[in-house]
Amino acid sequence: MTALAAENLVLRRRGFLLFDPVSAVMVALAILATGAILILLAVVLWLSFTEGTPGDPALSYSLEHYRAMFLDGFTYRVVGNTVLFSAVTLVAAFLLALPMAWLMERTDFPGKPVVFTLMTTALLIPGFAVALGWVFLLHPKIGIINQALVALLGLDEAPVDIANVFAMGVVEGLNLTPLAFIMTAVVLRSMDPALEEAASVGGARPWQAVLRVTARVLWPGLLAAAIYVGTIGFAAFDVPAILGLTRRIFTFSTYVYWVLTPSEGAPEYGNVASLSVLMAMIAAGFSWCYRQAQRQAPKYAVVTGKAYQPRMAALGRARMPAVCFVVAYFTLAQLLPLVMLGWASLLPYLQTPSAAAFASITLRNFQNMPQALLWRAGRNTAILMLVVPTLTLGASLAISWVVLRTRARLRGLLDFLAFLPLAVPAIVFSVAALLLALFVLRGVAPIYGTIWILIIVYCVARLSYGTRMTNGALIQIHRELEESAQVCGAGTGGVMGRVLVPMLAPSLLYAWIWIALLTYRELTLPVVIATSGNLPFAYLVWGFVQASAYGSASAAALIMLALMAPILLLYWLAARRAGMIRRVEPAGPRS
Amino acid sequence: MTLRLVAGVLLSATLAVAGIGRARAEKVPTTPQLAQVIEAAKAEGKISLRSTETVFGGAEGAARAMDAVNRTFGTALTVEWTPGPAYGPLAALLYQEFQAGQKSSTDVYVTTAVQITPYLDKGLFRAVDWATLMPSRVTPAMVEAEGRALRFQTATPGVLYNVKAAPWVAELASTADLLKPQYKGKFYTTPFLAGFDVLLADDVWGAQKTEDYVRRFSQQLAGLAGCEATNRIASGEIPALAFDCSGGAGNRVQFRGKGVFANRILPDMAQKREDYLAIPTNAPHPNAATLYALYMMTDEGQQELVYDIFGGDLYNFTDSHVRSEVDALAAKGVHFVDVTIDWWRSHPGLDAANAALARLVRDK
8 A cells, every 4th residue: 555545545534535526426416315305305394384275375374283183093093003014014024035035045946037037027016906816815795715715614704804904914015025025135145155154164053044143144234124114014005005995994104195185175285294294203213223223334244355255055855845935925926916907907897706707808998098198108107217216326326325435424314314205105295396396496497297296206205215225235345345446546436436336236236126116116106296298107007096997907007017028028137147136056165 | 701791790880880979979059159169179289188087987088078079069189188186186286286377287177066166266267158159058057156167967976886785775765774783884985975065064964963973874884985986886895885976877888787786865865966067277278178068068978978977967958867867756755955066155164074074984
């Protein structure tokens, strides 16, 4: 190390860096992104004090919404339902995702590319389809299993009822398993298996190595994934809406939606905003927990400049049970909803399989699909899927870099703000963006009715996901790699371009794909801000769902899936090239 | 040979149906005022519609309507339909767009007295001289709020039920019957208590009686479902909806004559609720919107779009299906509350009172 390089390194570590354009851009990007969150949250906060419709001269201010919220026992019931629902969701998702991630990342499980591809496809299946599938199986009136049990056992009533918080949580858990899987797989992939091998050499049995070494090393990443998935469960909408709403089981998201989209009268923005402020405060608690976990992060950096090559364990006799487990998951969580989608798309209205139902099969739902509307929606969706993940990940990387690699005083605040969008219902951000676009930005940046308003809100809504992914990936990369580059004279741009981005590439590609897919299937966010000029495909499907036109909704969802097939193929090829989908490697000791 | 024969018959049948459709294009007398609107609409060239999928059949219904409008008025308008929110949130959005100086996101707003009344004095909707434009069909009695709202359908809400899953509904004689123990957990209601708002009026049930009833009614419910849940009622998932918004689901063309639905109007809460078309002041294509609304008032529009898609039509027309049903019940002594904009204006505060009442049904 030259004296100059060493001095440079010391200066960088102390934060006394001379002007560095790349650093300045990163900081500016981070501030811009979190500033957008802050502005939208400020609008939500403002709304929570308003009485009446924004834009109306008669709008007034009061604390009435807060008073009503805290004095209404129903609020606590909704929060209780939501906590229970998200807890069950979390447990169900990780019970399935953890073993599957371990099988894919640490064993010689056969057909990994197929599993990875199917996992990616899983996120494409709309949540409402999964929920509908279970309605058709276990609804007390029309569920096939219930009807069969009633007929076989001579019962007066259906023995199983799916409309309860626990069942809703399990179904949502099935929905979120791919997300939990992907986040867990990334963490597992980043861990050097030499630690597990050392445990084995020390006499630990495999399960002891998993519990005492793997789990402990992975816990910051797993905690991040758990917080993220749990918070998504907190805000989940489609499963509670289809399984719970009709039976008066409200979670936070369905309650917000119920208040925000009344069939009579104007939406009660103030009520919704006050509820959102409450949820944002809970999210702040989650964010604080996450920060505490992150402070321990350097201890768990396991990707270093030293040799790193994962090894695959041989499954041996456990191979068949493992395959059965994975097949059972895909059957329940993916095949079943797809079959139900296909069935529903062929019927004029939903019917359980019967001679009459088969006689009424028709392609009318496909034939009557509005082609011009499909084209508009498809074009907008394609733009969103390309732009949103790119912008979101750029901003996320900037935020994570500032948070984890600088000593900026406000880095904690940036991370805190980046997490908040997860807990604030997307639809509330949409309301805030709508009001901003209509009443504040109209003279400066007329984005109302354009694709840009959707891009901004989608990016804000996805920043929490993006930053969790980039945080998790950055945590795993030891600073010694960057310091080595700096010692060799690289500036921030060089470190980013030659060290961090190449090492982060698999994680970034993963995150890009998932943000694109989340963007593709987002249902509630466009409800308020979509217009004829910017409506995305999922909103079209949701329009059918709202109208209980399940046949049309299913047909549109299947068309969506078909349109996505080429893109999925591209994803798959890109992922394989980037090493995200590994070829099966022979089991045995690491060379 | 047989295939050719079948193909020939099918082709002939298709052409015949198409021919009948064209032949049925209704001739509307063109007044000078209407001629001006037609010319202006031709210059506009298109119409933008936004609504839920259930309103006028969504995209498919919009395309059918525009084809009919073009045939009827000799225009070549194109239609752009976009899914949108329900009546209430859409009105709020239209008002915000109006306040912000934006063009409205729909040229035509389909609504009821409940949603339109709060905005009538705020300049959100334009006044149109409907009766002058089409005197052959539109009478002053069909035009309300100084031309800002045009009646196009009369809804008669009742208990909408699946005749196989809930045959017991046919036995109901009054609202009190719904409180009987044997019906507990067998029917649903709307989250916003459709139909109960009118009962709150002092000259109907009054607030106290309505609240007492809803408290007991809430304990009987299986759950909540919107008025758009007709497919779920058809499947049997929801056996009965007390009370539906329109009462016309069984008349819709896809269900008519198939014995799927029936609507049971209960005499002690019988209502005639008018539905309206209104054109926002800031509509981008107001003349095309005017033609669209006028077409709904033609004989063909009433039959092929309003009745076939909504399942109802306008009571004011002498050949109305709803009229014959309502008059038959009235002859048996059933009194219908006629819920118009004027009626709603003369009973202020009902929407807020009903929203408070709706909190009772969200709790189990």
